[in-house]
Amino acid sequence: GDSVTQMEGPVTLSEEAFLTINCTYTATGYPSLFWYVQYPGEGLQLLLKATKADDKGSNKGFEATYRKETTSFHLEKGSVQVSDSAVYFCALSDTTDSWGKLQFGAGTQVVVTP
Amino acid sequence: NAGVTQTPKFQVLKTGQSMTLQCAQDMNHNSMYWYRQDPGMGLRLIYYSASEGTTDKGEVPNGYNVSRLNKREFSLRLESAAPSQTSVYFCASSAKRDPMAEQYFGPGTRLTVT
Numbered sequence: 049g050d051s052v053t054q055m056e057g058p059v060t061l062s063e064e065a066f067l068t069i070n071c072t073y074t075a076t077g078y079p080s081l082f083w084y085v086q087y088p089g090e091g092l093q094l095l096l097k098a099t100k101a102d103d104k105g106s107n108k109g110f111e112a113t114y115r116k117e118t119t120s121f122h123l124e125k126g127s128v129q130v131s132d133s134a135v136y137f138c139a140l141s142d143t144t145d146s147w148g149k150l151q152f153g154a155g156t157q158v159v160v161t162p
Numbered sequence: 163n164a165g166v167t168q169t170p171k172f173q174v175l176k177t178g179q180s181m182t183l184q185c186a187q188d189m190n191h192n193s194m195y196w197y198r199q200d201p202g203m204g205l206r207l208i209y210y211s212a213s214e215g216t217t218d219k220g221e222v223p224n225g226y227n228v229s230r231l232n233k234r235e236f237s238l239r240l241e242s243a244a245p246s247q248t249s250v251y252f253c254a255s256s257a258k259r260d261p262m263a264e265q266y267f268g269p270g271t272r273l274t275v276t
Contacts, residue, residue: 052204080262091166091252091267092205099262137204141261148193148261149220152204 050075054138054153061128061160069123069156071112071138079140081105081114081121082150086135095123095136099143128160164188166268168253174274175243183238183271185253193256194236195220195265196228198249205252211236212259243275 055070073079080099084092096105101116112123121138138153169184187194192213197205207220211230225247227239236255240247251271256263 084267089269091269092254092265093267094264097262097264143261148256148259148263148265149195149207149210150205150265152206154202154204 050079050140050142050151052138052140052151052153054136054156056154057135057157059156059158061158063130063160063162064127065160067123067125067128067132067158069136069138069158071121071123071153073119073121073138073140075119075140075142077142077144079142081112082139082141083110083112083121083123084137084139084152086137086155088134092137128158130160130162133158133160166253166255166266168251168268168271170271171269172272174276175240176276177244179243180239180241181243181273182240183251183253183273184235185237185268186235187253187255187266188234189255189257189266190233191255191257191266192233193259193263194230195254195256196226196236196238197252197254198222199252199270200249208238208251240273243273245275247273248275249273 082097083095085095096107098105098114104113139150195210196208209228211217253268254265
């Protein structure tokens with residue numbers, strides 16, 4: 049079945065550092081790919097998405113590019129802030145499955161210190 | 163516009179007790195979902211509903227039942243709680259049954275079964 053693998057956390061960074069969170073996937077079809085973010089005490093919210101190969105999703109300074117050849121969707125931000133401290137989830141949705149069910153990775157906690 | 167709301171926020175049950183987790187959305191969305199979040203495992207789909215009156219099993223449905231009461235409300239019931247059901251439960255909704263559609267999440271219910 050489909051699956052998503054993320055790098056383990058926690059990832060601890062200083063403010064203004066560069067952030068990369070690795071995400072790779074396994075899917076039989078052609079998935080849509082998502083990054084969701086969960087701030088402390090809150091539910092998840094969509095950060096960005098990409099629906100086909102070579103698409104780049106971006107939002108709030110974060111970017112991720114859908115790489116079909118490496119089955120990856122790594123999340124990057126050039127200069128993190130303390131407010132970026134959160135848990136980040138990579139997820140996929142199989143476009144052949146009309147239900148829109150999401151398959152999540154385990155999540156990566158990011159801690160940004162001043 | 164409250165988005166997705168869940169009640170209660172916290173609950174402690176004894177083994178064998180029953181309870182219903184409530185979820186409501188005010189975005190006129192058709193699809194609704196219940197997930198559980200466990201450490202190191204990301205979110206796993208319990209049940210989902212494409213429209214009023216229809217529900218289907220997700221990845222981990224055992225021990226749960228659901229009711230799509232109307233377009234707004236989607237409840238999750240634990241008939242006989244077990245310690246393995248200790249988790250954080252999230253309800254989500256999306257506008258339509260579409261693998262590329264964004265899902266909107268509630269703030270979660272933290273359930274402990276002793």
